[in-house]
Amino acid sequence: MKPPGEEDNRRLGTLLLNTLEREMRLWRAPVLKNGCIQGSDIGPSQYQEVIxxxxxxxxxxxxxxETFALGVCVLNSLLATVKAPFKYLKCMAITSLILAAKVNEEDEVIASVKHLLEQSGCKFSTAEILRMERIILNKLHWDLYIATPIDFIHIVSTN
Structure with a gap:
C-alpha cells in the first residue's frame, strides 16, 4: 500500500471538513436542567436506560x-427540540431507531413495524409509531442525515 499523496490528503481533509460543517449546523443535544432533560421529566438515568x-x-x-448511532442522534435531536414527557420516551426511541433503519438498512433487513414492535415487547400500536414518525420528521425538517461518530471513522478508515 503506497503512502497517501497530497491529493489524497486534500480529499480527506475536504471530506472531514464538509462532514464537520454539517454536524455543527445540524447537531443538537438534549440539555440537562435541574436534573432532567430541559423541557421534560426525563432524568439522566432514564435517558441512559433507553439508550x-x-x-x-x-x-x-x-x-x-451505523443504524444504532443514527437512531441515537435522531433521538437526541428530537429531545433537544421538543418538550417530551417520560411516558413517550420509549416510543420516541423505538421510532428513532426505525427511522434510522429506513435510512441505513436494506429493505429486506427491516421487518414490518408491527413485527418490530412484537420483537421489542413495546405496547405501542403501529398507528402510534407512524404518528411519532411524522412528528419526528416534522420536528427535524425531514432531514435525518445527521453526522455520527461512525461517519468520521468511515471517512478516515477509507482514505
Whole structure:
C-alpha cells in the first residue's frame, strides 16, 4: 500500500471538513436542567436506560452499528427540540431507531413495524409509531442525515 499523496490528503481533509460543517449546523443535544432533560421529566438515568435498550433492540433486529448511532442522534435531536414527557420516551426511541433503519438498512433487513414492535415487547400500536414518525420528521425538517461518530471513522478508515 503506497503512502497517501497530497491529493489524497486534500480529499480527506475536504471530506472531514464538509462532514464537520454539517454536524455543527445540524447537531443538537438534549440539555440537562435541574436534573432532567430541559423541557421534560426525563432524568439522566432514564435517558441512559433507553439508550442501552435501543442498543439491545438494534442487536435483536440485526441492524448495523451505523443504524444504532443514527437512531441515537435522531433521538437526541428530537429531545433537544421538543418538550417530551417520560411516558413517550420509549416510543420516541423505538421510532428513532426505525427511522434510522429506513435510512441505513436494506429493505429486506427491516421487518414490518408491527413485527418490530412484537420483537421489542413495546405496547405501542403501529398507528402510534407512524404518528411519532411524522412528528419526528416534522420536528427535524425531514432531514435525518445527521453526522455520527461512525461517519468520521468511515471517512478516515477509507482514505
Amino acid at each position: 442501552v435498550w435501543m442498543h439491545e433492540m438494534s442487536t435483536v433486529f440485526q441492524f448495523s452499528s
